[in-house]
Amino acid sequence: GAGVSQSPSNKVTEKGKDVELRCDPISGHTALYWYRQRLGQGLEFLIYFQGNSAPDKSGLPSDRFSAERTGESVSTLTIQRTQQEDSAVYLCASKLGQGAKGTEAFFGQGTRLTVV
Amino acid sequence: QKEVEQDPGPLSVPEGAIVSLNCTYSNSAFQYFMWYRQYSRKGPELLMYTYSSGNKEDGRFTAQVDKSSKYISLFIRDSQPSDSATYLCAMSAGNFNKFYFGSGTKLNVKP
Numbered sequence: 001g002a003g004v005s006q007s008p009s010n011k012v013t014e015k016g017k018d019v020e021l022r023c024d025p026i027s028g029h030t031a032l033y034w035y036r037q038r039l040g041q042g043l044e045f046l047i048y049f050q051g052n053s054a055p056d057k058s059g060l061p062s063d064r065f066s067a068e069r070t071g072e073s074v075s076t077l078t079i080q081r082t083q084q085e086d087s088a089v090y091l092c093a094s095k096l097g098q099g100a101k102g103t104e105a106f107f108g109q110g111t112r113l114t115v116v
Numbered sequence: 117q118k119e120v121e122q123d124p125g126p127l128s129v130p131e132g133a134i135v136s137l138n139c140t141y142s143n144s145a146f147q148y149f150m151w152y153r154q155y156s157r158k159g160p161e162l163l164m165y166t167y168s169s170g171n172k173e174d175g176r177f178t179a180q181v182d183k184s185s186k187y188i189s190l191f192i193r194d195s196q197p198s199d200s201a202t203y204l205c206a207m208s209a210g211n212f213n214k215f216y217f218g219s220g221t222k223l224n225v226k227p
Contacts, residue, residue, distance in 0.1 A: 004159075031212065033214070033215070035217075040124075041219055041220075042120075042122070042204060042217040042218055042219035042220050043160070043204065043206075043215075043217040044217075045214045045215070045216070048213050048214055055213060056213040056214060059214070091159055091160070093159075095212070104162050104165065105162070105215060106162075107152075107159035107160045107161070108159050109157075109158060109159045110159050112157075
């Protein structure tokens with residue numbers, strides 16, 4: 001596709017349930033990032049993938065959060081036993097290469113997660 | 117202390133005004149500086165990118181970086197109602213393992 005695609009666009013889930021969020025990066029982009037944006041706030045880093053490896057997962061807030069990437073393409077962010085404080089927009093971005101190669105990071109539209 | 121500080125606004129200006137948006141940061145390792153525009157319920161889109169100190173101009177937009185003061189700015193000339201959005205500054209060290217974002221400034225340009 002032409003841009004970064006995220007699904008679902010909206011997700012409402014009950015507290016305690018698990019959710020999976022999907023990101024399809026731009027084809028050929030080896031770097032992939034997940035960010036969280038709470039209402040009215042800036043972007044909070046969660047995890048960075050280079051290829052299928054995650055050299056920086058320092059932003060994952062707890063062990064309820066995990067992410068994987070396969071085929072140097074699709075990534076899924078999984079939140080187990082969701083809590084109300086997990087409600088936010090989850091944004092995915094991809095970038096052409098490692099380091100300064102292809103500096104621009106393109107963002108998807110995000111998945112708006114609401115935990116009730 | 118946050119690594120990147122940005123005044124959340126909101127900033128309201130009349131159409132045609134010059135807008136100045138600013139961020140300060142604390143990490144001297146940052147080398148790449150970006151400004152993103154985010155419309156409501158949309159993902160951020162990159163407006164400007166600058167490496168190290170200096171100015172960069174693109175149409176009505178000018179980005180300035182002063183590394184000695186750890187201060188970056190985005191100027192918008194002849195502002196238009198379509199510029200109404202939230203503007204996020206972002207920065208990264210050379211490895212690009214992560215981008216550090218400000219909290220965003222909400223701009224409203226009144227017709």
